[in-house]
Amino acid sequence: MTIPANRPALPFTQALLAMLGISLVLMLAALDQTVIGNALPHIVADLNGFDFYAWIGTGYLLTSIVTIPIFGRMGDYYGRKPFVIAATLIFTLASLACALASDMRFLVAARALQGVGGGMLIGTAFACVPDLFPDTRQRLRWQVLLSAAFSVVNALGPSLGGFLTGYYGWRFVFYLNLPLGLLALFFAWRYLPWYRPETSKPISLDWFGALLIAITLGSLQLFVEWLPRAGAGGAVLLMGGASLGAAALLWWWERRAPAPLMPPALFAVKGLRTLFGLSVMVGSVMFALLFYMPLLFQGSYGYSPQDAGVLITPMVLSITLGAIVNSRVISRLRNPNWLPRAGFIALLLACVGLSLCGREASFGLLLGLMLLAGMGLGFILLNLTLFTQTLAERRHLGIATALLQSLRLVGGLLGTAGMGTLTTFLYRRELERSFAELDQSSALSMFSDPQVLLKAVPAGIDPQLVDAAREALTHAISVGLGGAVLIAAVSLWNLWRMSPVALFSPSGSPQSAKVAGESGMKRPEAE
Incomplete structure (x- = not known):
């Protein structure tokens, strides 16, 4: 169905069914973000x-980062429904390939293809909301519903992943996407309206910009991953130089491209620049927690995948709770910036607790810290999206929303790659030191890979060695969490300096996008 540009407001039933279709396809991507953590x-x-280990996550994130803004832009030209359907189909088929993987390289490639579908989903589905509900208050209500659906499925993911891995094997984590993908495909095809903007402007896509983004981030990831292992050798320096060169060329090109993936008009608004930076930082912390807390709980504490799932679940479940509380409070605040500030404070305290508790923490304490982290994320994620859609011009809503989500994944890629590199390097260094003190250096090869801590320890192995390996892994991940503490602190400082975002006029009615103190500024024109 095509909806004209001057369409009337959607009836409630149609709006509900349309949002159900959007929610289902986003649930597919949301489930994959958390269900795989305990299986990794x-x-x-x-x-x-x-x-x-890190590439299973970063391969997905890298392709998502590139496809989110591309299909956010294409949705602005052609409408979003065709891309939502295509993304669901690609994601489902890639999930089948992941389930059938026979080695890590094939799995990483399949995850990269899955990231293409996931990026298309996020880049188009979230941008459907302001298309369907231009009114700020209506959009807030539906954004909360969408965020709640996204978070509920995120919350189910860890426990479901632990259950499937523990009882049926990790491949069922991917097989699960097949029936869910078909269901999402049906609802998106049947109920999601197709709004095609009436424009005579010819489409122009920034494929060269997308290539430069892929080279910049891919080279940066390899540089971060190879540097601790190989030192500043020729290949490592080549990757670092390629990343810097591609980034510089990207900066130059985006100011000249006819339809840039990162429109200069968006970055000319100070508030949007701050929000984009915050999205990178919160993404790095969130994905580091999602991918490496299961390794900590299973490898250091010795918990089963099911118990690790129970520990991860509060974080993603409380994202929903935080979003619900946020929606009840935000319209009553003179300065809505206080809500994401509170979110970063909670996230900061949770990361401090997780980095300091070592292996002595009780199950209940770990549960509480993960709950606190999720509550903080619930206050942050919804408001970053709402603030961005408030500050961006209407003609840039699609690309601004897509860019925000894409930059969150950039942070996730960098945070996951950095955490993986640091964990591997520190674990092996700490292991060498501990085994040398125990005069057991000959046993290093057996424990050089932390995955040995996830299996039943062979009979005859000295329990001291196992305990030393668990301590080494705990130390390595704790140092990585210290980096997350620093990122959360810098984010809080930047948010504190940001002018209040005016979501509503003094009478409570929606108003045009402004930041208090900047209302007299002339908004820059589009490219």
Whole structure:
């Protein structure tokens, strides 16, 4: 169905069914973000590839980062429904490929294809909301519903992933996407309206910009990953130089491209620049927690995948709770910036607690810290989206929303790659030191890969060695969490300096996008 540009407001039933279709496809991407976390340690143990641990996550994120803004832009030209349907189909087929993977390289490639579908989903589905509901208050209500659906499925993911991995094997984590993908495909096809903007402007896509983004981030990831292992050798320096060169060329090109993936008009608004930076930082912390807390809980504490799922679940479940509380409070605040500030404070305290508790923390304490982290994320994620859609011009809503989500994944890629590199390097260094003190250096090869801590320890192995390996892993991840503490602190400082975002006029009615103190500024024109 095509909706004309001057369409009337959608009836409630049609709006509900339309949002159900959007929610279902986003649930598909949301489930994959968290359901795989508890399966990751067992995937690398089964396929013998701890060196690819981070790539299972970052391969997905890298392709998502590139496709989100591309299809956010294409949705602005052609409408979003065709891309939502295509993304659901690609994601479902890629999930089948992941389930059938026989080695880590094939799995990483399949995850990259899955990231293409996931990026298309996020880049188009979230931008459907302001298309369907231009009124700020209506958009807030539906954004809360969408965020709640996204978060509920995120919350189910860890426990479901732990259950499937523990009882049926990790491949069922991917097989699960097949029936869900078909269901999402049906609802999106049947109920999601198709709004095609009436424009005579010819489409122009920034494919060269997308290539430069991929080279910049891919080279940066390899540089971060190789540097601790190989030192400042020729290949490592080549990757670092390629990343810097591509980034410089990207900066130059985006100011000259006819339809840039990162429109200069968006970055000319100070408030949007701050929000984009915050999205990168919160993404790095969130994905580091999602991918490496299961390794900590299973490898250091010795919990089963099911118990690790129970520990991760409060974080993603409380994102929903935080979003609900946020929606009840935000319209009553003179300065809505206080809500994301509170979110970063909670996230900061949770990361401090997780980095300091070592292996002595009780199950209840870990549960509480993960709950606190999720509550903080609930206050942050919804408001970053709402603030961005408030400050961006209407003609840039699609690309601004897509860019915000894409930059969150950039942070996730950098945070996951950095955490993976730091964890691997510090674990092996600490292991060498501990085993030398125990005069057991000959046993290093057996424990050089942390995946051995996820399996039943062979009979005859000295329990002291196992305990030393668990301590080494705990130390390595704790140092990485210290980096998350620093990122959360810098984010809080930047948000504190940001002018209040005016979501509503003094009478309570929606108003045009402004930041208090900047209302007299002339908004820059589009490219």
